[in-house]
Amino acid sequence: KAGVTQTPRYLIKTRGQQVTLSCSPISGHRSVSWYQQTPGQGLQFLFEYFSETQRNKGNFPGRFSGRQFSNSRSEMNVSTLELGDSALYLCASSFTSSGANVLTFGAGSRLTVL
Amino acid sequence: GQQLNQSPQSMFIQEGEDVSMNCTSSSIFNTWLWYKQDPGEGPVLLIALYKAGELTSNGRLTAQFGITRKDSFLNISASIPSDVGIYFCAGPSGNTPLVFGKGTRLSVIA
Numbered sequence: 001k002a003g004v005t006q007t008p009r010y011l012i013k014t015r016g017q018q019v020t021l022s023c024s025p026i027s028g029h030r031s032v033s034w035y036q037q038t039p040g041q042g043l044q045f046l047f048e049y050f051s052e053t054q055r056n057k058g059n060f061p062g063r064f065s066g067r068q069f070s071n072s073r074s075e076m077n078v079s080t081l082e083l084g085d086s087a088l089y090l091c092a093s094s095f096t097s098s099g100a101n102v103l104t105f106g107a108g109s110r111l112t113v114l
Numbered sequence: 115g116q117q118l119n120q121s122p123q124s125m126f127i128q129e130g131e132d133v134s135m136n137c138t139s140s141s142i143f144n145t146w147l148w149y150k151q152d153p154g155e156g157p158v159l160l161i162a163l164y165k166a167g168e169l170t171s172n173g174r175l176t177a178q179f180g181i182t183r184k185d186s187f188l189n190i191s192a193s194i195p196s197d198v199g200i201y202f203c204a205g206p207s208g209n210t211p212l213v214f215g216k217g218t219r220l221s222v223i224a
Binding site: 004031033042043045048055056058090092094101102103104105106107108 | 147149154155156157158159162202206209210211212213214215216217
C-alpha cells in the first residue's frame with residue numbers, strides 16, 4: 001500500500017510569508033503527527049491529529065498550526081515565516097493515537113526561508 | 115521535556131566491521147524504537163521493542179530493551195555501504211507520540 005505522501009517536497013519562501021504543507025497518511029491510518037527536523041535541535045514534535053481533532057501539541061509558537069480533514073489528510077501552516085523556520089518538516093501516520101504506536105514517516109517537506 | 119541521549123554522535127567504520135550504539139534516558143520508557151534516516155528521506159523504522167530485557171533482530175541488526183527500561187542498544191553486524199545514515203532511538207513520552215534522540219551518524223568506508 002502507498003506510504004505517507006508529503007507535498008511539496010521542496011519550497012523556498014521569504015521572511016514574513018506563510019506556507020502550507022500537506023500530508024496524506026497511509027490508507028486506514030487516522031492519526032497524523034508533524035515534526036520539525038533541524039541540524040541543531042533534531043526531531044521536535046509539533047502536533048498530533050486524530051479524527052480531525054488536535055490531540056497533542058509541542059512547544060512551538062502559535063504561528064505553527066495544523067488541521068486534519070475527514071479523510072485523515074492533514075495540513076500544517078506556518079505564518080509570518082522566520083529564518084529559523086528553515087527545516088525539514090516531517091509528517092507521520094499511525095493507525096491509532098496511543099502510546100505504543102509506531103509512526104510511519106513521509107519523506108518530508110524541506111522549507112528554506114530566505 | 116523528556117530527552118534521549120544517543121552515543122556516539124558519529125562513527126566512521128570499515129566495511130565488514132560490527133557497530134554498536136546506545137540510547138539512554140533519565141526516565142523509564144515502555145517502548146523503544148530504532149529508526150534509520152537516509153539523506154533526503156524520512157526516518158524508517160528498523161526495530162521496535164516493547165518489553166524490558168527484550169532482544170530483537172532484523173537481519174544484521176539486533177536491538178535490546180535495557181533491563182532498567184532507561185536504555186536501549188542497537189548493534190549492526192558486518193556493516194555494508196548501504197548502512198550509511200543516521201540512526202535514531204525514540205520512544206513515547208507523555209503527550210508526545212515519540213521523542214527522539216539526536217541520532218548517531220554512521221559512515222562506512224569501503
